[in-house]
Amino acid sequence: MNKQRKVALSGDRPTGPLHIGHYVGSLKNRVELQKNLDLFVMIADVQGIASSAGQPKELRDNVLQVTLDYLAVGIDPSLCTIFIQSMVPEIAELTIYYLNLVTVARLQRNPTIKEESKQKGYGSNIPAGFLIHPVNQAADITIFKADVVPVGQDQVPLIEQTIEIVRSFNRIYGEVLTEPQAMVPKDGARLTGIDGKAKMSKSLGNALYLGEAPEAITKKVMSMYTDPKHIHVTDPGTVEGNVVFAYLDIFDPNKAEVEALKDHYRRGGLGDTVIKKRLDGVLQEFLAPIRKRREDYAKDPAAVMDIVRKGTEKARMVASTTLASVRRVMNIDYFQQK
Amino acid sequence: MNKQRKVALSGDRPTGPLHIGHYVGSLKNRVELQKNLDLFVMIADVQGIASSAGQPKELRDNVLQVTLDYLAVGIDPSLCTIFIQSMVPEIAELTIYYLNLVTVARLQRNPTIKEESKQKGYGSNIPAGFLIHPVNQAADITIFKADVVPVGQDQVPLIEQTIEIVRSFNRIYGEVLTEPQAMVPKDGARLTGIDGKAKMSKSLGNALYLGEAPEAITKKVMSMYTDPKHIHVTDPGTVEGNVVFAYLDIFDPNKAEVEALKDHYRRGGLGDTVIKKRLDGVLQEFLAPIRKRREDYAKDPAAVMDIVRKGTEKARMVASTTLASVRRVMNIDYFQQK
Numbered sequence: 037m038n039k040q041r042k043v044a045l046s047g048d049r050p051t052g053p054l055h056i057g058h059y060v061g062s063l064k065n066r067v068e069l070q071k072n073l074d075l076f077v078m079i080a081d082v083q084g085i086a087s088s089a090g091q092p093k094e095l096r097d098n099v100l101q102v103t104l105d106y107l108a109v110g111i112d113p114s115l116c117t118i119f120i121q122s123m124v125p126e127i128a129e130l131t132i133y134y135l136n137l138v139t140v141a142r143l144q145r146n147p148t149i150k151e152e153s154k155q156k157g158y159g160s161n162i163p164a165g166f167l168i169h170p171v172n173q174a175a176d177i178t179i180f181k182a183d184v185v186p187v188g189q190d191q192v193p194l195i196e197q198t199i200e201i202v203r204s205f206n207r208i209y210g211e212v213l214t215e216p217q218a219m220v221p222k223d224g225a226r227l228t229g230i231d232g233k234a235k236m237s238k239s240l241g242n243a244l245y246l247g248e249a250p251e252a253i254t255k256k257v258m259s260m261y262t263d264p265k266h267i268h269v270t271d272p273g274t275v276e277g278n279v280v281f282a283y284l285d286i287f288d289p290n291k292a293e294v295e296a297l298k299d300h301y302r303r304g305g306l307g308d309t310v311i312k313k314r315l316d317g318v319l320q321e322f323l324a325p326i327r328k329r330r331e332d333y334a335k336d337p338a339a340v341m342d343i344v345r346k347g348t349e350k351a352r353m354v355a356s357t358t359l360a361s362v363r364r365v366m367n368i369d370y371f372q373q374k
Numbered sequence: 375m376n377k378q379r380k381v382a383l384s385g386d387r388p389t390g391p392l393h394i395g396h397y398v399g400s401l402k403n404r405v406e407l408q409k410n411l412d413l414f415v416m417i418a419d420v421q422g423i424a425s426s427a428g429q430p431k432e433l434r435d436n437v438l439q440v441t442l443d444y445l446a447v448g449i450d451p452s453l454c455t456i457f458i459q460s461m462v463p464e465i466a467e468l469t470i471y472y473l474n475l476v477t478v479a480r481l482q483r484n485p486t487i488k489e490e491s492k493q494k495g496y497g498s499n500i501p502a503g504f505l506i507h508p509v510n511q512a513a514d515i516t517i518f519k520a521d522v523v524p525v526g527q528d529q530v531p532l533i534e535q536t537i538e539i540v541r542s543f544n545r546i547y548g549e550v551l552t553e554p555q556a557m558v559p560k561d562g563a564r565l566t567g568i569d570g571k572a573k574m575s576k577s578l579g580n581a582l583y584l585g586e587a588p589e590a591i592t593k594k595v596m597s598m599y600t601d602p603k604h605i606h607v608t609d610p611g612t613v614e615g616n617v618v619f620a621y622l623d624i625f626d627p628n629k630a631e632v633e634a635l636k637d638h639y640r641r642g643g644l645g646d647t648v649i650k651k652r653l654d655g656v657l658q659e660f661l662a663p664i665r666k667r668r669e670d671y672a673k674d675p676a677a678v679m680d681i682v683r684k685g686t687e688k689a690r691m692v693a694s695t696t697l698a699s700v701r702r703v704m705n706i707d708y709f710q711q712k
Binding site: 081094096123128132135136137138139140143160161163165166170172341345348367370371 | 376419420433434437445448460461464466467469470471473474475476477478479481492498499500501503504505506509568574682683686705706708709
């Protein structure tokens with residue numbers, strides 16, 4: 037295929053605007069990846085439909101919101117391809133073929149599916165669309181011949197499922213699919229929510245959004261979980277599990293000062309308000325240019341959707357080339373050959 | 375939609391050439407249906423792939439063989455639409471959307487799936503593509519807005535599953551899908567195989583093919599299962615479960631003579647050879663014009679595939695119109711509306 041650059045696929049379900057947890061966990065990484073890899077950024081609306089059947093209007097607006105977040109953080113459509121999953125129907129077609137290569141039992145054993153199914157409280161009512169998600173994802177990845185897929189540790193079983201499918205397919209029909217690799221970030225710590233309880237997420241209501249207003253950010257920072265035993269300023273405080281310090285570690289450029297603050301906090305004599313105000317300042321500085329770019333792009337939603345339209349056209353071209361070779365080896369390209 | 379004629383969908387998996395069991399069970403009915411309904415005849419190769427992964431070359435030839443059988447029995451491309459399932463990728467896309475409306479448990483409870491899964495001996499290794507077959511079929515049916523689906527009694531649960539999906543979809547997104555009805559033939563008796571053991575099927579090796587050579591037919595008829603206790607010509611014989619009489623009942627135009635033969639056979643004094651020779655004559659007469667037309671069409675396979683290509687083009691046009699309205703109510707037609 038004489039590929040010059042390696043291909044990477046990444047993406048998000050458009051369940052709402054993105055937050056700083058997305059930034060730390062993946063967006064920041066993509067801004068780097070797009071410089072050296074042929075990066076495809078997928079707005080996974082088909083998966084969004086699966087989790088929000090019946091709220092189609094919301095989904096549509098979310099696609100715009102997610103794209104605004106992409107552009108705001110510096111994901112650059114001149115360097116990468118932003119596209120909408122459902123507008124590349126070749127993925128659906130490939131999914132259907134892959135479904136013959138995987139057993140139901142194998143999907144039910146998938147640790148990611150088991151874990152997410154528990155989180156969503158499906159019980160015995162797992163939607164078929166949810167169960168086959170790993171197969172759908174295998175199609176997403178392989179239709180773009182992705183070499184690397186940046187994922188969190190919890191998503192690695194999905195990539196393993198993709199590799200199994202690629203090997204089965206190539207063995208049965210012929211070597212046309214590329215085997216992907218999971219790229220798990222070294223500093224792959226998830227950002228906890230502002231409540232300190234779990235990872236940051238929209239549904240838990242513990243997120244700071246990339247486009248959020250300065251006052252809202254301040255209010256949330258001031259309500260952050262710190263150390264419940266740190267009641268008086270003079271009390272010694274705990275840094276571990278303290279969300280304010282966790283965020284300072286990530287966002288504060290002055291590491292030495294943060295370490296000094298930690299020491300002070302541990303000894304006692306440093307109030308929560310002081311560290312929260314510092315974090316607020318750091319976050320405001322980090323978010324200001326992102327918010328500014330987001331607002332600028334938001335003035336012309338049609339232009340933003342046009343970026344997605346062009347990306348989708350390119351993605352579709354790549355996808356249909358892969359699908360053509362898949363159909364060729366499966367010998368179901370009936371009207372092309374003798 | 376101001377439809378003038380009702381729409382019907384029927385089809386076959388291209389697992390090999392068709393036999394007289396197919397003729398009795400469905401082909402004969404289709405030749406009638408095409409006169410009054412807008413009939414779509416689907417060569418279900420995606421389902422064929424599910425059951426024959428790894429034999430893609432065979433599948434391709436089977437598509438030609440099945441089409442030759444269609445044309446030979448009088449399925450008329452000027453009256454109906456013959457098409458290849460996998461060449462209408464809109465079906466795959468619609469299947470993916472429907473998968474979110476059905477639970478895994480519901481599919482596992484489907485009687486047709488349970489029964490076929492047992493027949494195929496999948497045990498706990500049910501391919502995902504097999505489990506979701508009812509959803510795939512719901513997409514086949516609804517993408518053509520089929521009002522009626524001619525099926526055997528054993529396939530009725532599949533149509534019930536389709537109706538459930540249609541109702542869910544229309545309730546959640548808006549009324550765009552047509553609810554189909556199962557059309558179970560009144561004289562829906564299946565043709566048993568020549569061994570008398572089960573229904574006629576390729577895999578059981580007990581079939582008489584529509585295109586089979588006269589000598590081969592004769593040989594098979596002479597080896598047919600009759601009455602194992604009817605050893606001497608003078609012995610009284612049993613008509614019930616006797617394959618030769620079962621076939622005479624269906625194919626012999628002279629019902630009175632067949633009844634007289636049955637009486638004689640029951641009394642004793644009528645040899646198997648006599649009734650087999652009669653059946654051979656009847657079948658040869660029935661098959662001769664079919665074989666002739668089949669041979670004529672087979673001289674120009676490219677012309678036959680061209681019929682399928684044109685049918686597929688028409689089917690795709692209808693399918694993409696339905697899919698467009700589906701995407702519109704799902705609100706995922708991103709670049710069409712504001």
